[in-house]
Amino acid sequence: MGGPRRLLLISNSTLHGGGYLGHCQQHIQKFLGQNVKRVLFIPYALHDRDAYARTARAKFESLGYGLDSIHEFCDPVEAVRKSEAIFIGGGNTFRLLKALYDNSLIHEIRKRVLEDGIPYMGSSAGTNVATISINTTNDMPIVYPPSLKALGLVPFNINPHYLDPDIKRTHMGETREERIRQYHEEPNTPPVLGLREGTMLLVEGDKATLQGVTGARLFLRGKKPTEHEPGTDFSFLLNDSNASNL
Amino acid sequence: MGGPRRLLLISNSTLHGGGYLGHCQQHIQKFLGQNVKRVLFIPYALHDRDAYARTARAKFESLGYGLDSIHEFCDPVEAVRKSEAIFIGGGNTFRLLKALYDNSLIHEIRKRVLEDGIPYMGSSAGTNVATISINTTNDMPIVYPPSLKALGLVPFNINPHYLDPDIKRTHMGETREERIRQYHEEPNTPPVLGLREGTMLLVEGDKATLQGVTGARLFLRGKKPTEHEPGTDFSFLLNDSNASNL
Structure with a gap:
């Protein structure tokens, strides 16, 4: 595949x-366009995965896409390997990340997105x-994941x-803002x-663009936060060395 | 000492x-009464420990107590061993808990409070x-403590x-309320x-009483939350078996 x-x-x-x-x-x-036919949904952030998959399936079908929920597969890693596109839904982030680790999905999702170029x-x-x-x-940290490190598809935090x-x-x-400032009191953040x-942020290769209607606020360690309108080019945030030096 | x-x-x-x-x-x-002369302050939840200790010292001195901040001691464990009373201030809970682990204080604080009976x-x-x-x-989980388990001075969460x-x-x-409900979706919470x-909650031995002016809301796994006025006797929450069965 590649891309x-x-x-x-x-x-x-x-x-x-x-x-x-x-x-x-x-x-x-x-974003998905005409080529993608089916989306792999990851419902791990909510407790009732069946109900969550029903909600997501109804929405994606109304947009013209089939949806498979990863919790319905015997082998979730294999499901990621075969996926055309991935959608991970909201809920509790600690629960979600722990389930990604528990199901050994971190490496495989990274590979599919960063090497194979699936959306x-x-x-x-x-x-x-x-x-x-x-x-x-x-x-709220309702469960304890083995690490706070995540997929790392971009070299910054959101x-x-x-x-x-x-x-x-x-x-x-x-x-x-105070909470994020406390994060930036820690070294190398x-x-x-x-x-x-x-x-929302759209990333296409090395280009990142702010979309939607309400704008974003950017926090860099040791600097004053800045306001950004929809349409802002955030490509510089994709530069690894930038991210760690800032 | 004992108590x-x-x-x-x-x-x-x-x-x-x-x-x-x-x-x-x-x-x-x-709570501290006349017998306590000095309080050991633990400022680990905030980044600027010197400034935090100054604020806390000014307040406690105005109430008639001396205050030592643990970050001014070479050996924090020894400082806990010699303390008459402990006060841990607010800030970021992840940073605080990680520092308690990093400084090997969990065991010693538990011992001083639960065995020696210091306030x-x-x-x-x-x-x-x-x-x-x-x-x-x-x-916000700005750092990653080695566990989410804390001092366990009471057998429930706040x-x-x-x-x-x-x-x-x-x-x-x-x-x-939704966040706490998500926590209770996890087993044995x-x-x-x-x-x-x-x-605030005052615990004296096996008796726990709600104090202050605004009341509290109690969440038990699988049950409807309940409202409680100041003065409520929460002693039943101190019963370990109660806590794990509820």
């Missing part, structure tokens, strides 16, 4: 007032695990569901792209 | 509109690490800064006590 890396990393599965994957369905269709879509937790690590997930501070709030838990709900 | 377990587990260090530990200072004074105070992250595990922290769902919100991230800001 450049192709990723669609979506902040959130459902936007307020819309249906499942409703806000990004045109991006998905454009990868992630939403929320599925976007988190596509990055270097899940260090910047918002989720914070999905990125949320601006609410100036009227009285709750004293840290804001999202890579850039973090805060993807607001309604936003 | 029953004594814990003051505070949801949050600062309440909106108040100063550091302002909302719980009378509880702290009553333990925790706030936010310091309350999280006092429980069975940090599985129900709200914090969710500090517990936050009720905001019915007006449009953000699609999981509510706190203990009770989770959601301590709202302004609330």
Whole structure:
């Protein structure tokens, strides 16, 4: 097969007032195109995998694609080997990453996406695990994965569901920006792209572009965060040495 | 020394509109009493330990207690061995727990509190690490501790800064209650006590009492959550077999 890396990393599965994957369905269709016939779905982030697969199948079928859920295969590694495209859905990121390790899928998914060039879509937790690590997930650590290192399809971190501070709030838990700043207090931490709900990052080979409607906030260690509109070219984040030097 | 377990587990260090530990200072004074002269402070949850110790020292001195910060000792284990009382402050729970492991303090703190009966105070992250595990922290996993198991001074979990769902919100991230429900989808998970800001749990031997002003929400695996007013007797949560059976 072969081909450049192709990723669609979506902040959130459902936007307020819309249906499942409703806000990004045109991006998905454009991304998968006509050649892909079936998508391999990975539902590990939610407890009820059957119900989750039903929801995802209904949506993908309505867009003209067949969907196989990996939990219905005896051999998940083989399912990845044979897949034409992969979609990892949202839920709890710790649960998802642990299941990817438990099923020995990390290496095989990396190989299929980075070497064979099959399209990868992630939403929320599925976007988190596509990055270097899940260090910047918002989720509760309900299980303990063997590592926080993730698929590493891009050399930086993403914070999905990125949320601006609410100036009227009285709750004293840290804001999202404070949490990411705490991450950057640790040594050698890579850039973090805060993807607001309604936003996604499209990666085609060495080109990364911000899509959607709400924009993103970029956090580099030791620097002031910066705001970015839809359409921003984030290709520089794909440069490994950039990521580790920043 | 010897004596029953004594814990003051505070949801949050600062309440909106108040100063550091302002909302719980009378509880702290009553808890420590006249016999304790110096408190050992553990500032590991924040990056700037010197600044954090200054803040904590000023507060405790204003209440009539001396304060030593563990990061100023050459031998932290020895500092715990000689301590009269321990206070672990808030910040990032993952960073805190990792530092407790890195400094080989888990065993020694448990021994001082559970066998020798010295008073333990925790706030936010310091309350999280006092429980069975940090599985129900709200914090970002900015570092990877060798385990999520914590001090286990009580046989259940706490969710500090517990936050009720905001019915007006449009953000699609999981509510706190949904996150705790996801934790309880995992097998053999203990009770989770959601301590709202302004609330604390006082444990004296086998007696646990809810203090403060805002109340708590209790989550038991497979059951509907229940609301509890200040003054509630939570002693049944201290029963190990209860905790694992519930």
